[in-house]
Amino acid sequence: MPTPSRTSLSEIVAAGLTIVESDGVEGLTMQKVSAAVGVQPPSLYKRVAGRGALLRLIAETVLEDLGESLGSAATGFDPKADLRALALAFRAFARSRPGAYRLLFAPLPEDWAPDQEMFVAASLPVLRTTEALVGPERALDAARLVTAWAHGFLTMELAGAFRMSGDLDEAFEFGVERLTVSLTAG
Amino acid sequence: MPTPSRTSLSEIVAAGLTIVESDGVEGLTMQKVSAAVGVQPPSLYKRVAGRGALLRLIAETVLEDLGESLGSAATGFDPKADLRALALAFRAFARSRPGAYRLLFAPLPEDWAPDQEMFVAASLPVLRTTEALVGPERALDAARLVTAWAHGFLTMELAGAFRMSGDLDEAFEFGVERLTVSLTAG
DNA sequence: ACCTGAACACCGTTCAAGT
C-alpha cells in the first residue's frame, strides 16, 4: 500500500536554500532540512543522495538565479555601460543573498561542486561583453579578469576582510572604472 | 602531583595546519588533531578554547607566512616590477598551500575569522606598491583592486572554476599587465 | 512506494575523577 508523498525534491531544495541563507553552508544539516519539510531525516534519502548532493542542487539553483540577474543587466548595446551594469548586478546579488553567494565557491564535501558548465552559462553575459570590448581573441582572458576581480571583491567584502577605512562603494567604482579603461585602451 | 605536559599549543597548531592542508577546513576535527599530537581529545581544551579558536590560530599562522612571502617579493625599487612580483608570489603561495590559503577566506564557525589587522599587515607590501604607483590618495582603492583580483583568480583557479579552455598562466599574466596599465595610466 | 524508528559511526564539548 503506497504511502502518500509528504514532500518533494523541489521543496527540499527550497528549504535547503533558505537554511543556507540563514545559517550558512556549515549550518545546513539534513535534520534541519527534514524538519523544515515535515519529514524524518532518513526520508530525505529517497529524493537526494546525501548532504553533498543537496548542496550541489542548491548551488545550481543559485547559479541559475545569478545567471538570470547578469543576463538581464546587460543590454548588448553599450559594452562599457554593460560592464558596469554587470558588476553592479553581481555585487547586488552577492549582497542581497550572501549565504547563497558564498555557497557557490565554498569548498563542498567530496567533489560536489556544481557542474562546470553551469558556471560558464552563468558568466556568459560577461564573456559577451568583454568580447565586444577586446575582441574574440582576448575575450576569455578579459572575462576572467573581470569575474576574478568581482568575485574577489565580494568575497572580501562579505568576509569583512577589508572594512578598514575608506568607502567600499567608492573602491568598487574605482575598480569598475580602471578595469573598463584597461579593457578599452588595449 | 602535576602530570607532565604531553603536547604544546604550537604543536597543536602545527598539527592542525597539516590536517587543514591535507583534509581541508571541513576535515579538521579535534579528534584528528588530538591523535596527531598523541593525546585524548578533551586534553586539547586545556590549550585551545575549541575548534573555532584553533582554526583562527592556524589561519593567523598562514597569514604571517603569506605576509612574509609578499614582503620578500617586493623590492621597493620598481613599483611596476613589484606589482608583478607580488602577484606571482601570491599565486605561488596559494598554489603551493591550497588548503591553507582556502582557510584564510573560509567561512569560519561563529566569528572565528582572524583578526582584521592581520589581513592588513599581510597585505601591506601591496599597499606600499600601489602607493608608489598611484599616490597615497588612491593607494587603498588600488590595493583593493589588485588583491581582490588576485584573490578571486586564485579562488576560482583552486576551485577549478575556470579550467574551461585557454592557458591559466596566460590569463594571469593578462590580468597583471592590464592592471598595471590601469594603475599607471591614471 | 514512501515513511519511520532504531542503530551505527562519527562529531565537539563538558566534567568528574585520576595522577
Next chain:
DNA sequence: ACCTGAACACCGTTCAAGT
C-alpha cells in the same frame, strides 16, 4: 597541573520494519 574516560547533544547515513 595536566590527562583521561564517561557522558551528552548533535551529526550523516543505513536498513529493516511498517503502512
